[in-house]
Amino acid sequence: MDNATARSVMTSEVVVIPPDARILKIAALMRQHRISAVPVVDKGGALVGIVTEADLMRRLAVMAEKPPSWFASLFADPSEEADRFARSHGFVAEEIMTTELVTVSLETPVAEIAALLEQRHIRRVLVVKAGRLCGIVSRADLLRVLDEPRNDAADASDERIRLAVIAAMRREHWAYSPYTSISVEDGVVTFHGFSQDRAVQRGLRVLAGCIPGVKGVVDKTTLMPPEMLYQAL
Template identity: 35%
Template structure:
C-alpha cells in the first residue's frame, strides 16, 4: 500500500482570522481586508464554529442600496439589514476535520461551492482553515520524492518477484512506469495506487507482461497417436 497520504492538518493554515458572533459589520470588512481573506469563521463564546461570514454575505447590504423605496425582497432582507456577524453569517458552517484526506476536503469545497473550510476538532473547536491554495500545495512535492515512494511502497508490494525491475520515472509530477511484470491483471491496480500518491499529476503506464516463450523444436512434425487396434 502507499504511505500515509497527506491530510488537512498537514496543509491547513493554523493562524487564522476568526470572528466573534457580536463583531460589527465595519469591523468585519476591515478585518477581512487586512487578512486578505474572502471568508471567516464565526465563533461562539466557547470557541465553537457556529457559522461563516463571506464576502457574499457582506455584499447583500451593498446590493440593497440599489433597491428603491419600499420593503426589501424577502431573500435579501435579513442580511441587508444585518449589523453583526451573528446576523450576517451563513449557517450551518461547512467544516472539515484535521484528519480528513485532501481529496475529501476538495470534494466538500466543490459540493458546497466554497473556497475555504474551517477545520474543527471532534468538539467543534476551531483548529485552522484550509483553502483551495492549501490543497494545491501537495503538487509542489519533489519528483524524486514521489518516485521513491512508488519504488519502495507500491512496486515491491504488487510485484515482489520480477525478472527485471519495474522502472519509475517522474517528471513534473507525471509518472512513467516501464518494465515487465508477471501478472498483468495487477497493472490497473498499480496505476490506481500510483495515481493516489501525493503530488502525482498523471500516470503513463507502459508495463507489459512476461515475454512469450518460443515454441520448442517448431519444425518437428506433430505426433499423432494411432488408434487402438
C-alpha cells in the same frame, strides 16, 4: 498527498471575530489580512458562523434591488423574507453571517476535502473538534499540497512501474484494452498499439503520470481503424 489530512494542511492561525463585530470592522480585517472569510466564535470559543465576502457583497447589492411587487409578496414565505432582510441589512456579524457551516475533522483526508469543495461549490471548509475551531482548509492550501515534490517510490524499478500502470488501467473501465501495451525504460512509460480515441490517449498519459516513480510518458499509440473499433465494442 495520498496520506495528507486536514490536520497537516490546514491554516491553524485563524483570524476570528465575535458575533457583535460590526461590518466595517469585518471588512477592514479582511483587507488587512488579505482573507476572504472570517469565522465567528462566541464568548465560550464555540464556532457559531462565518462571514464571507459574499455575505458583505449581499449587504452592498441590496442597495440596487427593487422591492418585490405586491402580487409576488402574496406568495412569499414570511420567515424566509425576514431572514433575507436581516442578512442583507444587518450591521453586525451575527445578523449577516452564514450559519449553515461546512466542517471537517482533523483526520479528514485531503481527497475528501477537495471533493467537498467541488461538490458544494465553496472555497474553504472549517476544521473543528468538539465544536471548537481548529483551523481552515482553503483551495490555496490544497494547491500547496499538489506543489509538494513526490519523493515516494522515486527509485521504483521499471518493472514495478509497469505493473503499477497496468493495475491502474484495470481499475478504469475506459483504460484497459488488449490492443494497448506498455513498456518502461528508466522511469519513462511508453504506450504502444491502438487506443479507442484521443480522449483515451489523453487519459492514459495522465493515468501513467500519476504513478509514483514515473519520470515521463510517451504515447506511441494510434487510433483504432473503424473495423477494429467495431470488433472491440
